[in-house]
Amino acid sequence: MARILAIDFGKVRTGLAVTDELKIIASGLTTVATKEVIDYLKDYTAKHEVELFLVGEPKQMDYTPSESESLILPFIGRLKHAFPEMPIKRVDERFTSKMAAQTMIDSGLKKKQRKNKALLDEISATIILQSYLYNL
Template identity: 60%
Template structure:
């Protein structure tokens, strides 16, 4: 069964998923946030997913960030629509910066690095990869 990670944002949502053995995290897609629940309904009908990670935005001092209310509202809708799905909230501090640095390190041109959707997808992948590393320690 797979683990899926969601980097939910006001406009876009990045989604990453593991392989069946939960060894490798890969970016799946970036979608408009308003379509997230419909997308996930369709995806869960096709793929077996064991749990979903949802980013938890925090400030440097550990307090919730400005976008926390938006993501908490999405999480509530998600758990209402998928009551049997295990949800794990994951600290998402630094994921956008790490995603941008990953894009630079991988040689993407400046124009490609301005693709905010790609940043969201890579951020979700980083969330998921970090979770896998912690889980397997």
């Protein structure tokens, strides 16, 4: 059975999360340097069956695209070129960074550990994936 992989794209780092094969549980996968994310995904999909990429869609409070959307659209173009057969869906990612930060606090991480931006990006990708699974 195939997995769903969520992508929280960032200018410097990109957080990744993946489901289990039954698509029940969303788990953080890793955070990758954005310039290396396509290569990482090629390697990952060669080893694991993935049926769908979810890419976070940053929006303003009034549902208009945020400024970072201009960075994400070229990435999606590269993703489509690298994986022409893979479906790509967008998921509203408003508040995921705040939710990820709160998750880090709630889990008892010390202040120094909460400054780990890579972990924040991975948790954000997991939240994007969880919200998609919840709305299935």
